[in-house]
Amino acid sequence: MNTDTKTRPMPQFWYGLPHGYAEVDLNPTEEGVAELARQLRELPEEARARADQTFRLYAMTVLLLRKQPVAVYALGVHPDAEGEPASSVLTISAVPSEGANPLRVLAAMVTDSAGGDEIDGMRPVELPAGVGFLTERVRKTPAPGAPPAGQEEPSQGTVWQGTVAVPEPRTSSIVVVQLVTSSVELADDYRSVLLGTARTLSFTDPTAADKGQGSERNSGSAAQAMESDFG
Template identity: 30%
Template structure:
């Protein structure tokens, strides 16, 4: 089953998410000032506020303002995609998570050095592991538990965060995929989930090869799909 997002011509990085995740349109929530998209967003927000109960309008306004601020903050940090996840924890309760994808420009270096350097510069990184992705590409994965300070109306709490670093074949970009959740007791599940996503990450559109393989004609043409992908990845 292929999601329609896989056919987005503006994609910069491809990956597969398991069931239970739905995308957040951060570009639509943080449009360029003065753009047509900003006008449409303002109209949509005005409609939402107009439907809100009068005694809750200030609360809605604050929540919408916070959402826009977070979307703008993510964009400023190079985040190109964000999804919310809802899954069952080991004890049967529901557990929510946030999945983000950032694409950052970096100085050129061999891919393996970049993968190691990316994870070692994180002061709180734990359980560091090097991965070998399809095509022999290196990646690194690590995790940590962060204690969030108490805020108004919200007590201090722990957040589990797992980070995956995948260097681009060009050597000048780094994909950073992060999975965060307050379900710290299910950290093993979430690390395995992100490690599984790692093997689907691609910096070039893999869909044509996947569709040819599904039709059973991947052997047609020189080299075949696997060879083409391997050569693209270097």
């Protein structure tokens, strides 16, 4: 759950991350980047080149995401049915509706989503934070890595993309929880992860009820929902 207020303003929402996901720091300090670069230089030569590629990809990803309203970016790795690693990307964004009705903005966002074949139309889901709206798509996207020899354009890959959008009542903004994976065959499992994450979303501090009440938790609270979904 994000409760760090020393390096960033108090967030408008709180959340829990599923097991197997590591959050990427989108606001690294200069000292932190320099220390990471120093550690890379000290790696054995055979591992240094691959680590350097990963470092460059991280730097490029941070630059791109800082231009978008992405507040949370987390990478997940889980074993598939054969025990091979399956990767996914989880993001949480806060999208302002510029004073417009957030439900209308939501409908426009879903309608204008580019690319892909829609699996399910937008459908409501009951969440502790209110009513959310779930959409799923299978779409084409450029595959990571360099293009194959003799080919200028990168190869195309297929990904499953699930999105839960939740209107935030106080600011008329929309919080978007999105999960993307190339393991399309595991869509049912990743849908459960997506909905589990959306159920932890809260627009009030989930620990506020605990302050002044010892260790007791209110039944049905967002904090309790986090424990239920992610242990």
